[in-house]
Amino acid sequence: MQTINRLPPEILLKVFSYLTFSEKLNVAITCKKWETLVLNGNLFEDFKVEGEQSFQYLTKYFEHNKLHRSQVRRLGIVSPSYQAIEAIEIIPIPEQFPNLEELFWDNAGNYEDLSENENEDEDEDEDDNNESEDHELHQYDTAINEENIECWKKTTKFTELDRFPISFAILKNGGFCNLVELDIDLLENLQQPLRPKYTLLIKHLTKAPKLKRLALRHSVMSLVDFDQLHCNTEQLEALCLDQMIIKETANDEQNRSGLPIVNGLIELCIYGYSKEEDEILLTNVAGKYPDLKILKIHSQTNEPVYGENLLIKIISDSPHLETYDVDIHPLTPKIMHAMDTNNLKLKAITIKLQYEEDLLMQIKNLIASNQKNSVETMKIVFSRFDYDNRIEIVEYFDFLKMFPRLKHLELNGVRDTYRHIPKFPIAVFLKKFQNLETLVLKNWIIHVASVDSLLKLVSGPRNNFKTTLRSLILDSLDYEKWEKEEFLSFISKVCPKVSQLRITEPSDNYDGENYDLPISHSR
Structure with missing residues (x-):
């Protein structure tokens, strides 16, 4: 009789690699063979700790179980408000794990109380904020040494949620020379007057020559910094801007030469903040990414549809576009005409149905275009249903059958x-x-x-x-x-x-x- 135990150990380990940390613990108590296989194989390959107590236990455990350190490849550390972990404690983490490739650091919990009081502190002196930021960055620079920077060079992906990010200091000191993906959330309240904070990061992005994917979230960036970002990351393939405000500062007019054509970027994701801010951002990216294949633009508000002409400009200048996931404006005949005129062959599309009169219109516009013959993947979001006079979903089936490659x-x-x-x-x-x-x-x-x-x-x-x-x-x-x-x-x-x-x-x-x-x- 064939049983799973007849599989070679390397195959079993591959199967176990798809399990979570807690699921692997359950597997380990099944039998002695699996216990040995899991504990000596990939138990700690991918796991997360939350809170100072668990973090300290993690540190002590690996001090006494050095053989398990080499298993760790992906590690998540979360600092909740009730058991805060100091950001400076994260800097030496890669020294403990020689094979660490991906690190997730979430320090959002430390700012929950601050967020509640921010509206009461609008008049707080900005110089005090800047001094606090400079103090934190100086602390990080002091904690960094040649040994831990050498260990940071092995990481390929780093995600950070923190108002005073350690990633700025690590990048500045050369720790991200092999980084492929960087995701930073500054957790800032965009309703408050803010100064651009990504300047230091952008200045040193040349020290991350292998960076392919970059996500920047919840902050403000000047137009000069936005232009410089592209100049310093010519190898970048994917850019995500999540509730980022791009604004013109006093120095932009005299220092800005304008965003040049950016070759190589194939994916652009924008999660907007407001209609006004989104249109400023779209104006600055329209026509700049000729190699674009994936376009995602999502609105965070319930504002009326906007940006049709800007979307047409982006579509018209993106001859390789394959994925279109945009909800700031419905699919209109003008947008579909721009796609057909540019000889696009969309493979994936998202349709968000926002209004009653819009329920079938977008699908019909898509069917009337040449794109219906190439679409393989489709997502339809019904964001509004009239429950008193519900339109049955079966009415859409005949229209969906008109996409031969779906x-x-x-x-x-x-x-x-x-x-x-x-x-x-x-x-x-x-x-x-x-x-x-x-x-x-x-x-x-x-x-x-x-x-x-x-x-x-x-x-x-x-x-x-x-x-x-x-x-x-x-x-x-x-x-x-x-x-x-x-x-x-x-x-x-x-x-x-x-x-x-x-x-x-x-x-x-x-x-x-x-x-x-x-x-x-x-x-």
């Missing part, structure tokens, strides 16, 4: 404050879309007339059908009309190639609990 589809419903969820006839859908490979459904009631009707769909030769679906994700799912076991039996029969099935049930706080269900395929 393989991956995500449909996001919406729950109102009374927890109403629209219905989704999954049996009808699967029978109509048998060639999909991925289906993601969020915030729907999976609706069938009865469990018997599910089984009848696959029992007789006339109704027998099988899909090519490989992944089925059902998030925030209400399945009160059917039994879980019968539904899984139905999925097993009509989706024999499914290797991933995840169901998330809705909860009172609107955040579901995930659980993965094993699928036994009948042959």
Whole structure:
């Protein structure tokens, strides 16, 4: 009899590598063989600690278990307000773990109390803030030495949430020479008057020659700094600006020569702050990225649609664009015409349906364009439903069938404050879309007339059908009309190639609990 224990150790370790730290601990108590394999293999490959007490325990544990240090490749450290960890304690961390590649440092908890009082302190002297920032950076410079900088050179990804980031000092001292991905969140309240704080980072970005992906969040940047960022990162492939305000300072007019054409950047993500600030940013990036393949622009407000002409400018100057995920303006005939005129062949698109009259218009505009023949991945977000006169989702099926290359589809419903969820006839859908490979459904009631009707769909030769679906994700799912076991039996029969099935049930706080269900395929 073949059992999992007959697999070679290296294969078992590969399987275990997909588990979380707590799941690996459960595996370790299964049997002596697995305990030895996990403890000496990849138990500490990827894990997270939270709070000063856990952090100190981590340090002491590895002092006495030096052999386990080499397992650590990805480490997350979170500092909550009730058990704060000093940022300066993070600097020597790479010295403990010789194979550490990715480090996540979240110090947001230390600023929760400050955020509550910020509105009361608007008149606080800015010089005091600057002095505090300079003091923190000086402390970091003092704590850095040749030994820990040499260890930092092994990291390839660093994520930091902190108003006084250690990453500035590490970059300045040459610790990021092999860094590929950097994500920094300054956690600033953008409603307060702020001075640009990324200047020091941008000045030293030339010391990160392998940097490919950069994300900057929640702060202000001058136009000169924005231009300099691109000059110092010619190798950059992906840029994310999350609620970043790009503003003109007193020195910009005389020092700025304008953002040149930036070659090599293939992904631009903008998570906006306000209509006014977003339009300033879009004006400065429009027409500057000729190699762009992925464009994502998301609004954080409920302001009316805006930026159509700027989007057309970006599209017209991006001949390689393949992914379009923009919700600040619907898909209009003008936008689709710009795509067709530029001979684009979109592979992925997101459509956010914001208004009643907008529900089918964007899909029809897409169908009327040449892009319908190339789209393989589509995400539709239903952000508004009229529950008194609900438009049935089945009305969209015929339109979606007009995309001949569609393989991956995500449909996001919406729950109102009374927890109403629209219905989704999954049996009808699967029978109509048998060639999909991925289906993601969020915030729907999976609706069938009865469990018997599910089984009848696959029992007789006339109704027998099988899909090519490989992944089925059902998030925030209400399945009160059917039994879980019968539904899984139905999925097993009509989706024999499914290797991933995840169901998330809705909860009172609107955040579901995930659980993965094993699928036994009948042959």
